[in-house]
Amino acid sequence: MRTGDYKQTYGELVALVDSPPVWLWSAVLVLALIAAPHVLNSYALSLLTVILITATGALGLNILTGYTGLISLGHVGFLVTGAYAYAVLVAKYQMHPLIGLLGAGVVPAAASLVVGAPSLRLKGLYLAITTLAFSFIINTAILEMRWLTNGARGISVQRPQMFGVSFDGDAAFTYLCLAIATLTLFATLNIRRSRVGRAFVAIRDNDTAARVMGINLHAYKLLAFVTSAFITGIAGALYGLYLSFVSVEGFPFLLSIEALAILIVGGLGSALGAVLGTILIGLLPEATRIILGLFSAQMDALFTTGAQELKSMLYGLVIILFLRFQPRGLVGAWHDIRRTWVHWPLRY
């Protein structure tokens, strides 16, 4: 019988996964995802692409809100900055797409230094409000800088061609998103188990204590902002490519809420949670449509007329219900199930 979760060396504590079968299952999942574009129809494939892009963005926000505990209500600002950085560099100045992707990370990261600066003095709600203000200011700035961004008309972007491979087709583009999402997942998991990640979590848990332990609050808070904005910006560029058109309307404020909902539903402060939350929130509208459709055609009709409203109502409802009944999110539920399974018939 397993009597505990023994970790005897420091290496075991910071290992990427704590049991070897996880590697096997992850490999199976990756293979399934690689096979997916050849099996799925184009609608399911576009859903998968959106989920992969959203997961990248959610992992970005997770570094800031999940690990470091700094709430951001304005992450859509970084998303839209990244999308515009890519569009301007590649579509307007004909740069290499790889430079475009890099720029989509670097420009929001630079912008995040401006937003991050107030965070050195502010906490909690006040910071949330500052980031909210930032996302509105960014939108206005983009609309006003017509010489660079075409203002309200937006910029249309082509899917890139890199290293002799064209990412124009849906399957190829899904592979690009899959590669970036996987890289991001590994990057955030590795950040979490490094010295930097431990500093982030220490700041989240108690910033005064963290400071007393010698963690440079200013440097690490700014680092969290920069890393988070970099990843989110790249997700924004991918989303712009997915829409093949970058405009302010393509990135509504609701996306910020959706990102927070994903983290809450998945379980705050866990990369696995961000991924699980993305899957749940991404499939929620579809699942509801199918379930309602089972009951009657009338409900199905309701869904087509008021799809946008019902979708946002569902987000709201899911946020409230999870906070009320499962504050630790899907990851918490998974841990409970796993513990019950391992220790059965004992309770713990």
Next chain:
Amino acid sequence: MQYLLQLLISGLAIGAIYGLIAMGFAVIYKSTGLVNFAQGEMTMITAYVAWTISTTVSGNVFVVAIGAILAAVVLGLVIERVVMRPMLGEPVFATVMVTIGLAVILRSAINFIWDAYPHGLDVGMGRGIAHLGGIGVRTGQIAVIVTLLLLLAAIWAFFRYSKIGVAMRAVAADDRTALLMGISAKKVHALAWAASSVISGIGGVFFALSYDLSPAMFQLGLKAFPATILGGLDAVLGSGLGGLLIGITENLAGGYIGSGTKEVAGFAMIIVVLMVRPFGIFGERDIERV
């Protein structure tokens, strides 16, 4: 000069509406310690109910006013009882996120129940134009400024002299001690939500009267945010005055710099305020003990 005065007066009028909604924020913050992100949506529902009453029941000012106030009270009480009370004792982050979820639900519910077209609220007055020293002002705009000032005085007196007002301040200052003194925190919270809903609802109805009802009205809540930050989240009177300041700033920026800046003048201002004096002009400083 004429142009400046015109900007100032219309700034005061929209600022008074921001002020009313900002007071709604502050009343809830002061007694429960929460920022209610659904304030704009609650404002909007009250305004839509007022419009429905004016078109279906009667366009009489008093009928509409009483109906709207009752609706606002019921809305505040229901939200407090159904959504917020189960979250009592949970971390602030979770509770604030619940209000964000609530905001999203209410906003879509409004689009679902009422249509997406703009409507004008017509109660037979408030749209006429009065002339003050050569400047045309809508009577509705004068009325909202007067209402704000009257409410400011009434709320000041309420918190200063009435037993319930003192109880609310006590709960805000230290809810455990207040409980030990025999104050029911639940009732105080319910009262705060109802009062906040009414105060911001009045702002919403005046907005519908002077401008138009539309699904984009929830942005009033976001616009009133800077006002309450400027005045201090825990300062009800300060928030009301902060609204006037934000309204004037917005209009001056829109009139002299460019129409795009009008939308973000308030936000740019709060970033500065938060950097310099995070607790607002009239708010109390948080002192953190280790």
